[in-house]
Amino acid sequence: MTVLTVPMAETGSASITRRTRVLRRLRRNPLAVVSFVVLALAAVIALLSPWIAPYSVDQTDFARTFAPPGSPGHVLGTDDLGRDVLSRIMLGARASLQVGLLAVATSLVIGVPLGLAAGYFRAWDAVISRFTDLLLAFPFLIMAVGLAAIRGASLGNAAVAIGIAQIPGVIRVVRSDTLRLKSLDFVAAAVVDGASDLWVLARHILPNATSVILVQATVAIPAAILGEAVLSFLGLGIQPPAPSLGTMLATAQQFAARAPWAAVLPGVVIMGLALAFNVFGDALRDALDPKGDRG
Amino acid sequence: MARYLLTRAWQSALTLLLSTIVVFFGVRALPGDPALALAGEDRSPEALEAIRRHYGLDQPLPLQFAQYVERMAQGDFGVSIRTGTPVSSMLTTALPVTVELSVLAILLATALGVGAGVLAAVRRGRPAEWVANGMALIGLSVPHFWLGLLAILYLSVATGLFPASGFVPILEDPVDNLHHIVLPAVILGTGLAAIIMRQTRSAMLDSLSSDYVRTAKAKGLRPRAVITRHALRNSLIVVVTVVGLQLGGLISGAVVTEQIFGLPGFGKMTIDAVFQRDYPVIQAVVLLTATAYIVINFFVDLLYSVIDPRIRVTGDPA
Numbered sequence: 057m058t059v060l061t062v063p064m065a066e067t068g069s070a071s072i073t074r075r076t077r078v079l080r081r082l083r084r085n086p087l088a089v090v091s092f093v094v095l096a097l098a099a100v101i102a103l104l105s106p107w108i109a110p111y112s113v114d115q116t117d118f119a120r121t122f123a124p125p126g127s128p129g130h131v132l133g134t135d136d137l138g139r140d141v142l143s144r145i146m147l148g149a150r151a152s153l154q155v156g157l158l159a160v161a162t163s164l165v166i167g168v169p170l171g172l173a174a175g176y177f178r179a180w181d182a183v184i185s186r187f188t189d190l191l192l193a194f195p196f197l198i199m200a201v202g203l204a205a206i207r208g209a210s211l212g213n214a215a216v217a218i219g220i221a222q223i224p225g226v227i228r229v230v231r232s233d234t235l236r237l238k239s240l241d242f243v244a245a246a247v248v249d250g251a252s253d254l255w256v257l258a259r260h261i262l263p264n265a266t267s268v269i270l271v272q273a274t275v276a277i278p279a280a281i282l283g284e285a286v287l288s289f290l291g292l293g294i295q296p297p298a299p300s301l302g303t304m305l306a307t308a309q310q311f312a313a314r315a316p317w318a319a320v321l322p323g324v325v326i327m328g329l330a331l332a333f334n335v336f337g338d339a340l341r342d343a344l345d346p347k348g349d350r351g
Numbered sequence: 352m353a354r355y356l357l358t359r360a361w362q363s364a365l366t367l368l369l370s371t372i373v374v375f376f377g378v379r380a381l382p383g384d385p386a387l388a389l390a391g392e393d394r395s396p397e398a399l400e401a402i403r404r405h406y407g408l409d410q411p412l413p414l415q416f417a418q419y420v421e422r423m424a425q426g427d428f429g430v431s432i433r434t435g436t437p438v439s440s441m442l443t444t445a446l447p448v449t450v451e452l453s454v455l456a457i458l459l460a461t462a463l464g465v466g467a468g469v470l471a472a473v474r475r476g477r478p479a480e481w482v483a484n485g486m487a488l489i490g491l492s493v494p495h496f497w498l499g500l501l502a503i504l505y506l507s508v509a510t511g512l513f514p515a516s517g518f519v520p521i522l523e524d525p526v527d528n529l530h531h532i533v534l535p536a537v538i539l540g541t542g543l544a545a546i547i548m549r550q551t552r553s554a555m556l557d558s559l560s561s562d563y564v565r566t567a568k569a570k571g572l573r574p575r576a577v578i579t580r581h582a583l584r585n586s587l588i589v590v591v592t593v594v595g596l597q598l599g600g601l602i603s604g605a606v607v608t609e610q611i612f613g614l615p616g617f618g619k620m621t622i623d624a625v626f627q628r629d630y631p632v633i634q635a636v637v638l639l640t641a642t643a644y645i646v647i648n649f650f651v652d653l654l655y656s657v658i659d660p661r662i663r664v665t666g667d668p669a
Contacts, residue, residue, distance in 0.1 A: 195599030
């Protein structure tokens with residue numbers, strides 16, 4: 057990377073060409089396009105699900121429990137209480153995405169400022185490193201167990217537990233990118249120019265660190281979605297009767313002998329969502345890589 | 352080296368102290384009077400008074416904390432509210448199950464992840480790489496408890512190849528023990544294998560294009576020797592790093608896996624305790640996990656500096 061051209065390019069009007077280059081690379085990658093379309097579709101369905109779901113999620117029909125997929129009126133069948141599986145999957149996916157976004161938002165709001173501070177101010181680095189170590193010592197499930205014990209199990213608490221567990225990852229990538237940017241000439245120039253630390257962080261370092269943060273977020277969302285499924289499956293997340301893909305799998309385990317197919321679909325949806333995010337994240341990382349296309 | 356060791360030891364000790372403080376105050380943040388929580392069924396004023404005295408709940412906080420640390424260090428985690436057995440004896444029966452499960456999962460994941468990672472790097476741009484990459488992406492995205500569920504439904508129940516649940520201690524019958532634990536270990540290892548594969552692949556790609564590998568090739572070393580003796584050695588560090596970093600994820604995964612396969616380990620004990628509001632057990636579990644994480648990562652760091660001497664100099668694993 058040449059020291060003189062890149063920093064100016066990243067802050068000036070040339071950032072538009074960088075953006076078009078990244079977008080062009082993404083458009084040329086068929087995996088990126090497919091995963092993006094899947095995610096966009098999932099987002100639309102999730103947003104509209106309360107209105108487009110064929111049945112109300114709580115509508116029980118005890119005359120028709122465990123209808124297999126393909127039954128008239130219930131494309132994906134019904135569950136143990138005769139509720140429509142398709143409707144519950146749509147609303148469950150909505151909850152998954154909600155937790156994913158909420159968790160990642162939590163980790164970014166706390167992690168980004170700490171990562172910036174750790175990378176920029178030497179004195180803060182040691183303190184923030186101990187904080188990171190401390191967070192890492194409590195795995196997300198243990199964090200969720202503790203939170204559920206103190207505050208009860210809910211969608212919000214599950215998202216917070218997952219988000220807190222993701223903070224160290226955010227701090228790590230933001231810190232190392234800040235260290236890299238800080239050593240570049242345009243930051244030194246701004247400091248010589250009399251810019252305050254806050255100004256340098258907000259105007260020069262944070263904007264240039266966004267791509268790293270973006271990639272981190274795209275890999276953190278699928279992890280959070282899987283986390284929510286695990287917590288709800290164990291009963292520590294979304295509470296029934298609210299629909300969640302994790303609790304659907306827990307019910308399926310109970311009734312596995314009667315309706316083995318019920319264990320398949322919610323899992324496929326969770327995997328599909330996580331896979332789309334992971335594939336898109338990989339493509340985004342490659343597209344943002346200044347070294348060009350590798351792997 | 353000694354300096355690095357001392358710094359790391361001091362940092363670990365500090366983190367341990369901080370996590371103990373967090374758990375100590377976490378327990379006090381539980382809804383209601385801690386004496387009430389500890390008392391369980393017997394809530395007579397005399398019983399509550401006795402508990403307050405025994406646990407020093409009538410003392411000032413710093414003193415309480417000192418006594419708390421002293422009790423924990425002696426392995427006195429209190430008595431389970433539900434079963435009445437000491438938490439420490441519950442742990443001695445549960446921990447070996449989880450340790451065995453996790454160690455087996457790490458071994459399987461390392462073998463599979465390093466193998467696939469090397470293959471993907473060496474066969475770059477060919478079908479073998481695409482297959483390995485695709486498998487890794489799926490391994491990262493699949494909910495493992497769901498894989499476990501499907502494995503039980505379609506492998507254990509349908510074919511009877513593996514027992515669907517239960518556990519046999521290794522000292523009682525090693526073969527039967529392995530038979531019970533191998534499927535859960537495979538399920539637990541898949542996510543870790545995917546992460547190890549991706550890291551190994553990118554580390555291998557880096558070292559394959561490095562000068563020392565080019566030198567090794569130029570002096571006429573066979574390709575296999577170049578890969579195993581030169582390129583792969585660096586990816587060893589990757590595996591150690593990943594296992595250290597993923598330890599938390601592994602503990603979380605073990606909890607879920609044990610729950611699904613009905614293994615009587617640490618995880619099952621944890622989940623049961625949450626639903627029964629068995630606070631002494633929850634507290635012990637949280638504190639022990641944090642301690643294990645900190646101590647194991649301290650040793651991972653030591654291992655680092657053994658594998659890669661550069662770290663001893665800079666003191667910062669890159």
